[in-house]
Amino acid sequence: MKVLEGIRVLDFGRFIAGPFCAALLADFGADVIRIDRVGGSEDRFVAPVTSEGEGAFFLQVNRNKRSITLDLDSEEGRAVVRKLLLDTDVVVANMPPRTIAALGLDYESLRKVKPDIILTASSAFGADPAVRDRVGFDGVGQAMSGAVHLTGLPDHPMKSMVPVVDFSTALCCALGTMMALYERKSSGQGQEVGASLLHTALTLSSGSLIEEALRGLNRQATVNRSPTYGPSDIFRVKDGWIIAQVIGPAMFKRWTRMMGRPELLDDPRFADDAMRGEHGEVLSDIMSDWCASRTREEALAMLEDARIPGGPVNTPRQALEDEVVRASGAFHGVDYPGAAAQVPLVATPVSLSRTAPAIARRPPTAGEHTEEVLRDAGYAAGEIAVLRERGVI
Structure with a gap:
């Protein structure tokens, strides 16, 4: 049995943050229904890779889902949503709060239909009135x-x-959704799960922000050097580029041995990580000279022998x-209509x-x-035909 077997999700998400959150839930067994615009939503066609124009990121973040098309601007379309909500546990929507409210997908509107519903709604800047409607x-x-x-460059x-x-925001949303589902087991109540691109980005940058707040260093870009x-840093070898990262005294000692430069251990410029970062340009020059006479395979093999993290700088083709x-x-190949080859979806992380x-x-x-989902929701064949004739689906 899958972790989320029996959980129904309506996915109104667009682009990545919402849809990938829903995809992660689907990977663990949730029944996720993507609500597309009639004719296909705009995020479906970014960076097209199939004969019908489906985009690369769309394919990655919409696996394991079913799709229905629905005109959400029509009252009939919204009536379909309300009927689907009766058997739904989670609604995912990453839109500005104003848009969510206009579509009737805000938490207060949803809970009137399904009191224990969970709404997972990420936005660009969060829910504070001062920023919530910014895109x-x-x-x-x-x-x-x-x-x-x-x-990059200074x-x-x-x-x-x-x-x-x-x-990263999608991962936060998936975690929040799981928390809300877990809490609902004891309380019987739903709630709204929130996240924002800004707060996620600030979290990713938090080390630099805390350092600046406490030390005021006003750091500038150092290209690829820490x-x-x-x-x-990233270093050129005879046949390409590699990355190598040395952190801590034990690893630095092994690196000096690999370089044949044991005297660097006693150099006060390299006494600790902070000093080695401050004088990193010197160390990068030494490493660059060492790399220049070696192939990528040779350099990486020696780094691995020294237990120093390193890897090739791959092109997308090389990564594949x-x-x-x-x-x-890492990859799970799937066939997709109109794709020239199997689509290498990246597996659940x-x-x-x-x-x-x-x-x-x-x-x-x-x-x-569309017809399959509507039949499951109780619509008769004649009712589905009328909805299709009117352009609602």
């Missing part, structure tokens, strides 16, 4: 948190090109083909030994399960 995406959270300032801030804040320990990545069981998650269903096409 924002992953990159905005990264930029406002201080992270972008510390990344005169050219750079954000991460992967949506770290969106996915300012707080070292050597920690990396033997370590593949051996980790958390595992349980006895009640393991699974990707058992490919991502749905738009409205693929």
